[in-house]
Amino acid sequence: MLKQIDFTKLPITEIVNEIIFTAAQAGASDIHFDPAEKGIKVRFRIDGVLIDYTIVPESIRKNLIARLKIISGMDITESRLPQDGAIKMTIKNINLDMRVSSLPTNEGEKIVIRILDYTASLKGLDSLGFSPVNLKKVKELIKEPNGIILVTGATGTGKSTTVYSILQTLNTPEVNLVTVEDPVEMNIENINQIQVNSEIGLTFAEVLRSILRQDPDIIMIGEIRDDETAKIAVRASITGHLVLSTIHTNNALNTIERLTDMDVETYLLASSLNGIISQKLARKICPHCMKKRPAIDYEKKLIKANLGVDITELAYAEGCSECVGGYKGRIAIHEVLVISQDIRDAIANGMPKEELRKLVYQGDTKTLLQDGLTKVLENITTIEEILRLVELDDESVKIVTAKDNVNQQQPLTSNQSETINNSAQSVPIPPVNNDVEMLDV
Numbered sequence: 001m002l003k004q005i006d007f008t009k010l011p012i013t014e015i016v017n018e019i020i021f022t023a024a025q026a027g028a029s030d031i032h033f034d035p036a037e038k039g040i041k042v043r044f045r046i047d048g049v050l051i052d053y054t055i056v057p058e059s060i061r062k063n064l065i066a067r068l069k070i071i072s073g074m075d076i077t078e079s080r081l082p083q084d085g086a087i088k089m090t091i092k093n094i095n096l097d098m099r100v101s102s103l104p105t106n107e108g109e110k111i112v113i114r115i116l117d118y119t120a121s122l123k124g125l126d127s128l129g130f131s132p133v134n135l136k137k138v139k140e141l142i143k144e145p146n147g148i149i150l151v152t153g154a155t156g157t158g159k160s161t162t163v164y165s166i167l168q169t170l171n172t173p174e175v176n177l178v179t180v181e182d183p184v185e186m187n188i189e190n191i192n193q194i195q196v197n198s199e200i201g202l203t204f205a206e207v208l209r210s211i212l213r214q215d216p217d218i219i220m221i222g223e224i225r226d227d228e229t230a231k232i233a234v235r236a237s238i239t240g241h242l243v244l245s246t247i248h249t250n251n252a253l254n255t256i257e258r259l260t261d262m263d264v265e266t267y268l269l270a271s272s273l274n275g276i277i278s279q280k281l282a283r284k285i286c287p288h289c290m291k292k293r294p295a296i297d298y299e300k301k302l303i304k305a306n307l308g309v310d311i312t313e314l315a316y317a318e319g320c321s322e323c324v325g326g327y328k329g330r331i332a333i334h335e336v337l338v339i340s341q342d343i344r345d346a347i348a349n350g351m352p353k354e355e356l357r358k359l360v361y362q363g364d365t366k367t368l369l370q371d372g373l374t375k376v377l378e379n380i381t382t383i384e385e386i387l388r389l390v391e392l393d394d395e396s397v398k399i400v401t402a403k404d405n406v407n408q409q410q411p412l413t414s415n416q417s418e419t420i421n422n423s424a425q426s427v428p429i430p431p432v433n434n435d436v437e438m439l440d441v
Ligand SMILES: [Zn+2]
Pocket: 286, 287, 288, 289, 290, 317, 319, 320, 321, 322, 323, 324, 326, 327
């Protein structure tokens, strides 16, 4: 994709606009301006992967950095300290909202632009890739007048998109909806959004205390990062508010564990928690170059064990002019846990994790792996992509493969035995780090 631009003939404003416009059109989430020996290397992050775009020559390095700093409202005379800025601009009729960050490195200043893309959030809950069963659960969850709903996942898993989509759904004239965020990622009409500013003491906890005096119905907390915020979230929900927030955990089980580790009364937590939506983003297979290949033995076993389905072939894509390496766009894979009375009791009674795990995955809750593999069978993504995202020694996986396992008699390799060493069951789970080798067909 490396592009040759004749930088000497263009004014700096046009160079910057061209880079930003191209990135936005390509669906990039970030633009990196990396200091290099002979200028600045420009890279785009598309579908989660960084791709080289162009190299800006040394002769215009200073101008480029200065221009980026000016349009993002940074101090152009300061190059020794990190700075934050923002750009709102319209290029060729595309409205762009961007967050900009500068960082001094030993090679010079590095600038990263995050392009905030609201289009996914604006399309609504129905277009986020939830399976029909999960979508129904989410819609039921957000109907509750009080309680806590958590969206969990690592950075860059689309948590904000899900939260904003839920907020859009809940945003009706009859309710007072207040958010406290750091940062406010998307402006939504008719919602009071508050930006945390810890420098002046305006912390999540501080804002939340004030919000509770503002007669709210629904409160969105950007992220539960500390005990105090968790405590106030619980208090807010048991006093009759619907609380929506995010937390940095892998799955529902880890989320419960993380919350019970926090300084929150477990009986209050047990009664307030309504649901946990865990998610990851999988790259979608390119429909233009998709082909089928025979499935190998362990893929058949994995899918049989997790979905109870026999397969003979799987989709793959080599890459074409329409995509990057066989992938184009992304889709979320989910695990949606609706907290049942049994789970509430288990949390309140401090049930050991092993038992809680059984309880969580005993019901109709599909694990991230199951949801991902379902999307593999629907030719939306590839098994390689799902195995890259979901660790096969994840606790949620073990319980499912143990329960539905049909290959108990299969002898284990030494690697496999090692992987499941801590599992209570003898389950053939493929070793995590060998997936490339095993998938090389
Ligand atoms: Zn393709």
